[in-house]
Amino acid sequence: MVLNPVISKLAGKLVVLASASPRRLEILRNAGLRFEVVPSWFKETLDKRLFKAPHEYAVETAKQKALEVARRMPLKHLKTPDVVIGADTIVTVDGIILEKPVDKHDAYRMLSSLSGKEHSVFTGVAIVLCHEKENEVDYQLIDFYEETKVKFADLSEDMLWEYINSGEPMCVRKNVNSETHRVRAIDRSLRDVFINVFCKQEQITVLWCISGLLDMLYTSFVVTRSLFLSQALFTASKLRVFDLLHTNAELDVEQVAQEIKASVRGTRCLLEACVSLGLLKTKEKSSRPVYRNTDLATRFLCSDAHFSLHGYIQYCNDVVWPLFSLLESAVLEGSSQREKLQESQSAAYNSQEVRLRFMSAMHCTARIGATAVAVAFDLSSYKTACDLGGCTGAVANELVKAHPELSVSVFDLPAVVELSEHFHPQHADNRVSFQAGDFFKDELPKADLYILVRVLHDLTDEKLHVLLSKVADACTPGCGLLLGEIFLEENRSGPSLGLLQALSMSEGKQRSATEYSQLLKNYGFITAHVKHTNGLLGAMLCIKGRLFLHLIMATMKSLHLQ
Numbered sequence: 001m002v003l004n005p006v007i008s009k010l011a012g013k014l015v016v017l018a019s020a021s022p023r024r025l026e027i028l029r030n031a032g033l034r035f036e037v038v039p040s041w042f043k044e045t046l047d048k049r050l051f052k053a054p055h056e057y058a059v060e061t062a063k064q065k066a067l068e069v070a071r072r073m074p075l076k077h078l079k080t081p082d083v084v085i086g087a088d089t090i091v092t093v094d095g096i097i098l099e100k101p102v103d104k105h106d107a108y109r110m111l112s113s114l115s116g117k118e119h120s121v122f123t124g125v126a127i128v129l130c131h132e133k134e135n136e137v138d139y140q141l142i143d144f145y146e147e148t149k150v151k152f153a154d155l156s157e158d159m160l161w162e163y164i165n166s167g168e169p170m171c172v173r174k175n176v177n178s179e180t181h182r183v184r185a186i187d188r189s190l191r192d193v194f195i196n197v198f199c200k201q202e203q204i205t206v207l208w209c210i211s212g213l214l215d216m217l218y219t220s221f222v223v224t225r226s227l228f229l230s231q232a233l234f235t236a237s238k239l240r241v242f243d244l245l246h247t248n249a250e251l252d253v254e255q256v257a258q259e260i261k262a263s264v265r266g267t268r269c270l271l272e273a274c275v276s277l278g279l280l281k282t283k284e285k286s287s288r289p290v291y292r293n294t295d296l297a298t299r300f301l302c303s304d305a306h307f308s309l310h311g312y313i314q315y316c317n318d319v320v321w322p323l324f325s326l327l328e329s330a331v332l333e334g335s336s337q338r339e340k341l342q343e344s345q346s347a348a349y350n351s352q353e354v355r356l357r358f359m360s361a362m363h364c365t366a367r368i369g370a371t372a373v374a375v376a377f378d379l380s381s382y383k384t385a386c387d388l389g390g391c392t393g394a395v396a397n398e399l400v401k402a403h404p405e406l407s408v409s410v411f412d413l414p415a416v417v418e419l420s421e422h423f424h425p426q427h428a429d430n431r432v433s434f435q436a437g438d439f440f441k442d443e444l445p446k447a448d449l450y451i452l453v454r455v456l457h458d459l460t461d462e463k464l465h466v467l468l469s470k471v472a473d474a475c476t477p478g479c480g481l482l483l484g485e486i487f488l489e490e491n492r493s494g495p496s497l498g499l500l501q502a503l504s505m506s507e508g509k510q511r512s513a514t515e516y517s518q519l520l521k522n523y524g525f526i527t528a529h530v531k532h533t534n535g536l537l538g539a540m541l542c543i544k545g546r547l548f549l550h551l552i553m554a555t556m557k558s559l560h561l562q
Contacts, residue, residue: 010034013082018069024087038073040065040086054092055145058124061088063143066126070139080137084128093119107164115160121148159295232273233301234317237310241270242293242301245280250290307367311360318357327503336506356419359392363423365536366394366453372533373453373484374398377541379406382480386411386447388439388471389455392423393432395484399451400431407431409445413438440466444474453484453537456516460507464519472523475544481525487513487538497536516540 015035017028028035042064051057066086074080091098093114101107122145129140236242239260245251251259257267271291274280279297282289293302303310326337373395379385383405387396390410399408410420414436435445440463444450450471456464471481486498490512498510511519517527517540525542532538 010083014079015083016069016073016081016085018065018084018086021087028085035085036081038069038077040068041072042068044088048097054090054095054097054120055122055124055147057097058088058090058122059126059143059145060124062086062124062126063141066128067139067141070128070130070137074137080132081130084130086126086128087123089121089123091119091121093117104164108160111160111164118149118151121150122146123148156295162295228273229277230316230321232270232277233279234313234321236270236274236279237301237313238317239270240303241274242279242297242310243303245291245293246298246302249292250283250285251292252285252288252290256291309364309368311357312364314357315361318354323504330503336504338504338506352419355415356422359416359419359423363392363394366391367398369484369533369536370395370398370453371402373482373537373539374402376531376533376539377482377529379403379449379480379482379541382406382449384447385409385449385451385482386445387451387453388412388444388467390451390453391416392420393434394423395451395453396432397425397429400429406449407433408451409447410434411437411439411445439470444470446474447479449480449482450475451482451484453482456483456508456519457485457501457510458506458508463507468520468523472525472544475524477544479544481520481542481544483516483520483540483542484537485516485540486510486536487516487530487532487540490514513538513540517542 010033015033016038017024017035018038018040019025020037020039025037042061044061046057046061046064048057051060063086065088066084069086070081070084073084098110101110124145125143127142129142131138131140239262241256241260244256244259248255248259253268253271254264256271257264260267262270271280271282274297275282275291278294279301280291281294282291284290299305300307300309301313302308323337326340329340330337375398379399380403382403385396385399385406385408387393387399387408387410389412390396390408391412393408393410396408396410400406408431410417410432412420412434417434417436420434437443437445452471455467459467475481486495486501488498488510489495492499492512502510513530513532517530520527520540520542524545526545527540528543529541530538531540
């Protein structure tokens with residue numbers, strides 16, 4: 001274990017955790033640390049109004065917890081600890097600290113206020129180092145805090161009450177939802193621990209900082225769980241377990257195994273794993289457990305659900321997972337491994353079935369981000385739009401819903417247009433049309449507004465120049481360009497989704513909003529609005545400027561440089 005060199009230095013030292021929290025016990029035990037548990041008697045009655053920031057309250061409470069135990073133990077336990085660790089976790093929304101709910105109705109009020117919003121979880125940590133000097137004890141204090149941002153999904157009434165009735169919200173500061181109550185923010189209260197160790201060889205006191213090592217340890221736990229979770233989800237989706245239980249609710253293990261043509265033992269393990277992940281529910285019926293979908297599975301995992309991710313999950317299983325298994329080679333070579341994968345699966349990659357599966361994956365992800373992009377700006381001044389590389393028309397359909405006066409033409413490759421009918425809504429809007437063509441080679445359809453959603457990030461500089469030059473030539477002054485992309489933070493520290501996608505080493509690159517704005521400016525487009533939506537994608541609306549305006553801007557820039 002990576003912590004062995006540090007843990008060994010604590011041999012013979014009395015380390016005390018001033019908390020009975022099961023999670024904090026688990027973290028320290030998993031780290032290989034030997035310690036005693038002495039819950040603090042400190043009453044959490046500090047006046048929150050006295051603290052300028054929420055984290056100060058959490059840190060001070062952690063200090064008082066640790067100090068109370070450090071001072072009590074020599075008197076009540078007749079032994080002096082070497083290290084006492086205290087921690088306190090709080091949840092804040094808009095700078096206000098949330099209290100523990102007093103009852104179910106209070107829990108509903110609190111969770112309703114969190115639904116669809118981002119909030120912060122602060123954990124204050126205090127380490128008390130105890131040094132015995134003659135007849136007194138000297139206390140050295142180290143404290144710090146950690147903030148974790150958590151985003152709630154928009155939770156339905158059923159999901160809220162299911163969670164409330166489970167009893168977990170009554171300890172809201174220890175269980176924080178990010179998607180549903182099955183997915184909790186990791187309690188990182190002991191992520192950074194400073195351990196004071198007496199080094200006998202040097203006869204000096206050494207302060208060990210093991211925060212980086214613990215980060216590695218916690219990350220490995222999360223990654224391992226994510227790997228297992230992904231494979232369980234991929235397998236259940238591929239075997240259409242969620243579709244089966246949507247059509248035939250409350251089947252037992254033998255019935256499911258028979259329908260998916262799998263072993264009873266394997267099916268039981270898969271179903272139980274899905275229950276633990278909050279994807280399935282189980283109950284006793286005629287002395288046998290039966291299974292059914294949770295609301296989460298019904299909304300996102302059934303193939304016919306409006307926001308179904310079934311196609312995307314299949315694509316991840318068949319393409320993304322094998323591609324990222326070659327990540328080491330991609331990093332060493334600095335190039336995409338997609339061609340290697342295609343060579344090993346050449347027949348499959350050229351099949352219509354795989355193209356259809358790819359389109360299904362794109363359709364799933366497009367529908368999730370399409371609404372946020374479609375409603376981001378007032379587009380009432382535009383009557384005709386052209387969605388370049390619009391694939392199945394998911395974005396186009398959301399646009400015509402949001403803007404009644406707009407008609408959209410989806411311009412994509414002939415093979416894509418041919419298969420797009422598989423994804424048309426049941427009641428297709430005649431304001432959405434499809435036109436086959438190659439936007440690198442063919443003339444672009446005339447329009448007032450051109451749309452590029454999740455296109456530019458995947459193109460080389462050469463292809464970008466070709467496409468944006470063609471769009472600029474097709475636009476008259478005043479024409480618009482609507483861009484939908486993942487916008488990186490300016491310091492490239494997030495969001496992780498965009499940076500992880502960049503690891504695929506595709507031909508293009510992920511950019512910040514400023515970088516996209518500068519890129520489009522080079523082709524005569526002036527950024528009018530930028531919106532960081534709550535969805536997967538950010539949105540940017542640019543206007544094709546008039547020639548004299550660009551001449552003025554160029555002149556001013558020249559004068560400024562002089």
